[in-house]
Amino acid sequence: MRPNLITVFGGTGFLGRATVHELLNAGHxxxxxxxxxxxxxxxxxxxRLEHCRADIRDDADVARAVEGASGVVNAVSLYVEQRDLRFTTIHVxxxxxxxxAAHKAGLERVIQISGIGADSRSPSPYIRARAEGEAxxxxxxxxxxxxxxxxxxxxGDAFVRNLAGLAPLPVIPLFGFGSTRLQPVHVTDIARAIARxxxxxxxxxxxxxLGGPDILTYRQILTLVLSHLGRKRPMLPVPFTVWHALATLGSLLPNPPLTRDQLYLMxxxxxxxxxxxxxxxxxxxxxxxxxxxxxCLSTS
Structure with a gap:
């Protein structure tokens, strides 16, 4: 076992890249x-960085990827199901x-990245899979x-960038009344936590x-983004039933802009x-x- 070697599954993704940087900065x-x-x-x-081609669906790949490591971080995530990629397959x-494989190889540490709101009773297959994956x-x-x-x-995130993408619209549609409370957290802070x-x-x-220092409603976050961009737009409450209908229609597209799983989270x-x-x-x-x-918006 190499002292302090950490294997990061999903290390090329948004959170994965940040985690790799913080682990390297910490000397791993x-x-x-x-x-x-x-x-x-x-x-x-x-x-101090190496790459191992590995598919989390393959026993041999996973065993090879953790061999000789002292710890592993699972930052693999799937947000939209495809024919050969299902939530249960990846997250559970x-x-x-x-x-x-980590247990068999005698690793000292396993860190599983999930998400606030993971719930095995949720109507969302994604949210259920997150909870079932933890278990x-x-x-x-x-x-x-x-x-x-x-x-x-x-x-380079999707959250703030997508909100900024609404700025050109004459009226901004809200999820419900925009009253859902969120606690946005910087990707680097999560990566630092994983390194600790x-x-x-x-x-x-x-x-x-782990959430950021501020708890804000969706409407407040949207207002902050628009203000930063120098835009002022009226906001229109849209019932979640309407959003779910739109998301159901959008699911017929190869890359749906909005999924029902995202709506359940919101x-x-x-x-x-x-x-x-x-x-x-x-x-x-x-x-x-x-x-x-x-x-976040310097390139928007």
């Missing part, structure tokens, strides 16, 4: 495990396969750490819900629990959305 050698044949340009030519079976990981590796971020933002959890003496908590507050592990437990002060908007 890192192995990225992904289905893609190469590394992002920002991660190439680093002396794949997560369990990774935890099982599957803990069955295979009882000491695994579960990290549930709130909605992520940061340079990979330290020699991590905190004793095994479940963390119908419930997405706020971190104070009874679970927090940024404070990790010694991290998270960035606020307001102070981060210039970086």
């Amino acid at each position: 050698p890192v192995r990225i495990a992904s289905r893609r044949p190469g590394l992002p340009a920002s991660l190439q030519h680093h002396a 079976e794949g997560a369990a396969r990774l935890a099982r 599957a990981v803990l069955r295979e590796y009882p000491n695994a750490v579960i990290v549930r971020p709130s909605v992520l933002f940061g340079p 959890l990979c330290a020699d003496e991590p905190p004793t908590q095994h479940t963390f819900e 119908q419930r507050d997405n706020v971190a629990s104070a009874t679970l592990g927090t940024f404070h437990d990790l010694g991290i002060t998270p960035h606020s959305l307001v102070e981060s908007l210039p970086d």
Whole structure:
């Protein structure tokens, strides 16, 4: 086993790339495990970084990817199902396969990235799979750490960029009355938290819900983005029943702009629990959305 080597599944994604950077900054050698044949340009030519082509659906690939590592981070995520990629396949079976391989290989640490709001009783297949994936990981590796971020933002994100994309519209449609409460969290802060959890003496908590310093309604967040862009637009409440109908029609498209799973997430507050592990437990002060908007929207 290589001391401090961390394998990051999904290390080429939005959160995965940030996590790799923070792990490298913390002094860890890192192995990225992904289905893609190469590394992002920002991660190439680093002396302590290696790449392993691996599919989380394949036992041999997963075993090879964790071999010799001291810890593994599962940042693989699927937001829209495709013919050969299903939520259960990735978030439940794949997560369990990774935890099982980590246990067999004697890894010291397993970190499973989930999300606030994961619920096995949800009508959303995505939200159910997230919760079932947590349970599957803990069955295979009882000491695994579960990290549930709130909605992520940061340079190149989808959340703030999509809100900014609404600015040219003469009227901005809201999800319901726009009253759902969110706790947006910077992707770098989540990555820093993961790096802290990979330290020699991590905190004793095994479940963390991590949100930013501010709890805002969707309407307030949209207002902040529009204000930053120098736009002022009227906002129109649209019932969730209408959104669900539109999302059902959109599901016929190859790349739907909105899914029912996203709507189910938007119908419930997405706020971190104070009874679970927090940024404070990790010694991290998270960035606020307001102070981060210039970086997030610099290319918008």
